[in-house]
Amino acid sequence: MLLFVVTAITFLIFFGVPRLGGATADDLASRYVGKTATGQQIHQTAERLGFTDPLYEQYGRFIKGLFVGADYDTGVNKDHCPAPCFGYSFITRNPVLPDLLDRLPVTLSLASGAAVLWLLGGVATGVVSALKRGSIFDRLSMGVALAGVSLPIFFTGLLSLSIFSYALGWTPPGGTNPVEQDNPLDWASALILPWITLALLYAAQYARLTRAGMLETMEEDFIRTARAKGLRERTVVVKHGLRSALTPILTIFGLDLGLLLGGAILTETTYSLPGIGQYAVLAITNQDLPKVLGVTLVGAIFIILANLIVDLLYAVVDPRVRKA
Amino acid sequence: MTDETTSSLEDDYLSAADALPVPDEPPGDGPFLDVSDLRVHFPTDDGVVKSVDGLSFQLERGKTLGIVGESGSGKSVTSLSIMGLHKEGTARISGEILLNGQNLIGMSREKRRGLRGKNMAMIFQDPLSAMHPYYTVGNQIIEAYRIHHNVSKAVARKHAIDLLDRVGIPNPKSRVDDYPHQFSGGMRQRAMIAMALSCDPELLIADEPTTALDVTVQAQILDLIRDLQEEFNSAVIIITHDLGVVAELADDILVMYAGRCVEYGTADDIFREPQHPYTWGLLGSMPRLDRARSERLLPIKGTPPSLINVPSGCPFHPRCSFARLTGGASETEVPELRDVGEGHQIACHLSTDDRMRLWTTEIKPNL
Numbered sequence: 001m002l003l004f005v006v007t008a009i010t011f012l013i014f015f016g017v018p019r020l021g022g023a024t025a026d027d028l029a030s031r032y033v034g035k036t037a038t039g040q041q042i043h044q045t046a047e048r049l050g051f052t053d054p055l056y057e058q059y060g061r062f063i064k065g066l067f068v069g070a071d072y073d074t075g076v077n078k079d080h081c082p083a084p085c086f087g088y089s090f091i092t093r094n095p096v097l098p099d100l101l102d103r104l105p106v107t108l109s110l111a112s113g114a115a116v117l118w119l120l121g122g123v124a125t126g127v128v129s130a131l132k133r134g135s136i137f138d139r140l141s142m143g144v145a146l147a148g149v150s151l152p153i154f155f156t157g158l159l160s161l162s163i164f165s166y167a168l169g170w171t172p173p174g175g176t177n178p179v180e181q182d183n184p185l186d187w188a189s190a191l192i193l194p195w196i197t198l199a200l201l202y203a204a205q206y207a208r209l210t211r212a213g214m215l216e217t218m219e220e221d222f223i224r225t226a227r228a229k230g231l232r233e234r235t236v237v238v239k240h241g242l243r244s245a246l247t248p249i250l251t252i253f254g255l256d257l258g259l260l261l262g263g264a265i266l267t268e269t270t271y272s273l274p275g276i277g278q279y280a281v282l283a284i285t286n287q288d289l290p291k292v293l294g295v296t297l298v299g300a301i302f303i304i305l306a307n308l309i310v311d312l313l314y315a316v317v318d319p320r321v322r323k324a
Numbered sequence: 325m326t327d328e329t330t331s332s333l334e335d336d337y338l339s340a341a342d343a344l345p346v347p348d349e350p351p352g353d354g355p356f357l358d359v360s361d362l363r364v365h366f367p368t369d370d371g372v373v374k375s376v377d378g379l380s381f382q383l384e385r386g387k388t389l390g391i392v393g394e395s396g397s398g399k400s401v402t403s404l405s406i407m408g409l410h411k412e413g414t415a416r417i418s419g420e421i422l423l424n425g426q427n428l429i430g431m432s433r434e435k436r437r438g439l440r441g442k443n444m445a446m447i448f449q450d451p452l453s454a455m456h457p458y459y460t461v462g463n464q465i466i467e468a469y470r471i472h473h474n475v476s477k478a479v480a481r482k483h484a485i486d487l488l489d490r491v492g493i494p495n496p497k498s499r500v501d502d503y504p505h506q507f508s509g510g511m512r513q514r515a516m517i518a519m520a521l522s523c524d525p526e527l528l529i530a531d532e533p534t535t536a537l538d539v540t541v542q543a544q545i546l547d548l549i550r551d552l553q554e555e556f557n558s559a560v561i562i563i564t565h566d567l568g569v570v571a572e573l574a575d576d577i578l579v580m581y582a583g584r585c586v587e588y589g590t591a592d593d594i595f596r597e598p599q600h601p602y603t604w605g606l607l608g609s610m611p612r613l614d615r616a617r618s619e620r621l622l623p624i625k626g627t628p629p630s631l632i633n634v635p636s637g638c639p640f641h642p643r644c645s646f647a648r649l650t651g652g653a654s655e656t657e658v659p660e661l662r663d664v665g666e667g668h669q670i671a672c673h674l675s676t677d678d679r680m681r682l683w684t685t686e687i688k689p690n691l
Binding site for chain 1: 407409437438439440441442445446448450453454455456457458460467468471472503505519
């Protein structure tokens with residue numbers, strides 16, 4: 001359901017809004033033909049791409065393609081695109097889905113690595129900060145956290161590139177090595193800077209959240225009970241304190257994981273990683289609608305999956321959710 | 325000035341620890357629990373909060389002590405300092421708490437942790453918030469047991485089921501896997517008691533154990549505590565603002581006001597021959613069924629004092645209707661505890677004659 005809404009909105013923005021602005025089908029099509037094209041050619045292209053049809057028909061065609069596949073006339077040859085068909089690029093005339101699938105591993109590598117880093121780093125920092133409230137560590141890490149949230153990726157990213165890749169030469173300055181390589185270190189070394197850059201942005205937020213959560217939880221009655229049992233302080237903190245403080249963090253984590261695509265766009269562009277984010281940027285600059293739609297759809301699927309996983313995890317973490 | 329107070333307190337703290345090199349004395353040598361001159365102060369930005377200020381009492385195994393007082397009188401702070409549950413660095417604790425001859429104050433953190441849960445355990449006021457919502461009741465009992473006993477999970481689980489059965493939870497074999505939110509209030513408190521009793525503690529502290537419960541359940545819980553005390557022969561401290569609770573359970577009663585003991589005696593003494601105006605006030609504010617409703621309760625006027633600026637002299641004098649009878653002593657001198665009978669002590673400047681006259685003419689007929 002959500003997917004339909006997302007695609008419909010994307011469709012509307014790309015086709016409906018220009019129409020409202022007075023752009024005709026031919027105006028739209030003119031972007032996808034050569035500079036020297038005649039009015040005749042432009043009109044043919046517009047018809048071929050379906051711009052002359054009403055919006056709902058275009059949208060219906062797209063949805064139909066998703067479920068049963070579609071036949072496309074690329075102008076050079078006719079081709080069948082099997083379901084789920086995300087459409088053909090207006091520019092490269094390639095089907096969108098294989099492109100996306102090619103790029104997915106890069107984005108997933110980037111996202112998962114960064115997520116692990118920021119979750120571990122952020123939560124650990126938050127816990128220590130909460131326990132040593134007011135200490136130098138607390139102040140320092142919360143200062144860094146503030147900087148971390150405030151600094152945009154294209155700043156931290158470029159800075160880290162210039163230091164670690166160009167000045168020190170520790171890591172390659174861009175690109176990736178595929179996951180299925182023999183040496184996982186190669187894979188990791190190309191991604192370590194993007195991971196850290198992306199993780200820094202989120203870790204900061206998580207450190208603050210964890211700190212606040214822990215400060216609150218450690219005042220709870222059940223923490224006192226745990227201490228009254230004679231538990232070791234570490235057990236009290238981790239098993240009784242952190243367990244509770246993690247629940248709200250889990251929620252945020254689900255949302256962030258879904259929205260990660262946004263962060264990935266900047267990171268992938270900065271480090272020239274051939275992932276979905278970079279693909280999206282190219283598609284948008286070229287106004288290549290089927291690609292944009294494809295990316296949006298993948299993003300929406302990401303968000304839905306992440307939320308589903310979080311909801312399921314919630315039941316694992318909080319037994320009160322299970323029977324409710 | 326604050327520094328001076330601090331350092332002198334620390335001196336007390338050190339000398340107390342040094343003077344008693346804590347031999348593992350066999351029990352029976354001296355009282356089981358001997359609290360003397362306990363002071364718990366919290367330095368804050370506004371001044372030092374003297375939550376407990378020179379409290380002393382003793383308790384034997386198999387006996388129950390009730391500590392009564394209004395909110396903020398230092399009851400809970402006292403129990404937490406016995407358990408050693410105050411946050412480090414926030415509370416300044418001095419005096420002596422001897423448990424079986426071992427001074428708990430100044431004891432190493434690890435050693436004290438070893439006593440918590442094993443030798444002394446605590447039942448808290450609100451069992452819903454005092455139990456961890458994410459772990460089953462059974463797991464929380466198992467955890468408490470396995471800290472102090474090197475046994476397998478299966479053995480501990482069996483023990484937990486036995487305990488739940490013992491505290492009157494029906495069908496303990498399946499309830500052991502329930503979460504606290506699946507228990508009713510009374511059941512939760514029973515489970516809490518089972519958790520506290522998991523290691524057969526010699527000292528059981530119950531901090532307002534029935535306040536969060538229905539009246540019908542309250543009586544059951546009190547019965548349970550009494551039965552278990554007989555069975556385990558433990559020493560019990562019941563902390564409450566409810567005189568009904570202590571009337572039910574306590575052998576001795578300690579009435580606290582502004583961090584000090586104002587009256588101490590057997591339950592008989594306190595209920596039949598109370599001597600302190602504050603105790604009179606507490607008894608007078610207790611609703612009774614055998615009185616006509618038209619008779620008003622006799623509340624104690626005013627509010628408990630700030631523990632930062634405790635009133636001079638007797639801390640109760642601003643609220644005491646009889647302070648004027650002491651010729652100004654109540655405003656200027658802090659009354660010391662003195663004997664007014666066998667094991668019955670009060671801290672009050674009123675002369676014996678005045679007290680007797682007031683009790684027989686003014687107070688007793690209105691109670």
